[in-house]
Amino acid sequence: MNAPSMSSELHTGMVDVDRKRLRFRVDRRAYTDEDVFRRERAIIFNRCWLYLGHASEIPQAGDFVTRSVGGYDIIFSRDASGTVHAHFNACAHRGSTVCREHAGNTRVFTCPYHGWVYDLGGRLRDQGAKTGYPTDFNADGAYNLRHVPRLEAYRDLYFVNYNARAIDLVEYLADAADYLDLVADQSASGMEIIAGGVSLEAAGNWKLLMENSYDAYHGPSLHATYFEFLDQRVASQNMAATQSGFGRGLGHGHGVFELNLKTGRPIAQWIPPFGEEAKPKIEAIKRNLVETFGQERADRMAERQRNLIVFPNLVVNDNLGISVRTVYPKSQNRMAVDIWVVGPVGEEPLFRKLRLDNYLTFVGPTGFATPDDIEAFDLCQRGNLHAPPAWSDISKGMAADEDLLHARADFMDEAQMRGWWTQWDRILSGAETLEA
């Protein structure tokens, strides 16, 4: 355990911890101040491991995906030898965006401006011109596509780090790695991203979505209409009232809440709305999990659900339809969100249908709950902007001797959020560099 020693600590002054009064507060300017936004981009997103993509998005040699990660445009690709790369999507010549497609398969990337050609490994193959350059022009590789300083993977999840001296990904993930295992282990054939992910931009500071993503406290109030819908599906069960579980910090600002909410899971918790045909199949999947991982872990995987956050901005909702999200600030007042859905490779059509169906009713931007979260971000940001300076309270369930990065409390409490904000404060103030 690496509990922060409070005496030698640097602070942003934006996170107020009062252990005597059991009070944990965040200055609302953290959500509205342009300087905070600039420092977050410069420090948080340049020191932390950021989720880039999943191996299943580029399964074949030549496959590529382009996306924005922490303010940088990245080409995520697999070369002929199977090696995965992450290059900055800017030509070494004049900086033009080289690859303009969202995804595809190719042998080379050709810059549209002067025709510079790069192979999948980023090596400059051709400048489009026959004359004007010495023969050893790119002998030192200075004109290759620039590779990100660090690219590492954990269980098929690829992350980048823009700080070459950063600690390794596995060390960074700390206790969050175990929660990623709980997802990856659900299928022996591996997990894959399902086609149809969605991106959106919404009003509100990006940190509002982070807090919201593992905030069970808002469920019964903001999502009352969703719980009414669920209760209709699983007859005579009051979903909001029968939940139980815990929330905890997982080190390095990561956090989770885990609870038993009987919504049914293709892997592997049958409920009557899934139909009789699915019952023996889901029970067989459960037996396999028990054989492989033991009763306790199999029960956890199949019958509980988790909302995990890997600091700073990766959300993994391991529930009835597993989804992955990232969120970045467009400005202090606006966020950009990418959402993907995950399922086992080769999943039976019936289960894939259930999974997608479950996802659609809750977490999608057109579902029965997410639109109301998006509304809440807007409402919070308006209050943050258009009311006198104030503090946001994140005290629920706080203990006097709490180790803020590893605290554990009821899932309806806010221990996991206190871990996130503690790490945010440490990194932004320079107390934590995340360097080896």
Add this chain to the structure above:
Amino acid sequence: MTDLHLRATVEDFLYREAELLDRWRLPEWAQLFADDGRYLIAPLGLDDPEHADPEFVLFLVADDRTRIGQRVARLMKKGAHAEYPHSRTRHTVSNVIVETTDEARVWAAANFITFRARNREIVSYMGRTYYDLTRSAEGLRIREKRVCLDMEILAPQGGLAIIL
């Protein structure tokens, strides 16, 4: 040769559907669907959203008749915060093409622009909708309404809580 009477019948149906949505008469809108009717919004950015299958690809909306009723029931509640107070919408339908091969079925396609005004802001959704219609004693009923949006991402809209 387009059957002008059929075309007028379908256009009238689409305009009345838009009218119900803009007036937030959503329970009546739900009644436009046949018992096996589906309301779909295809994923963004697909090359061929017209033929995508919601059982294999993640759609934005894939409601069967029951879910259509649940969606409408939710949207009519005060607790559907994203649409409370209700936004003002204007569903505009054009470029209608109608085809039919037998007495019972009619296919139609129409461009749309739907404007949504709320909180002093206006956003719009654009695309083409494909209808699989059936003729019943009460007039046309929807077997499938498939909305194919042209936007690559939900920006600046943020979400999509209204019915398109």
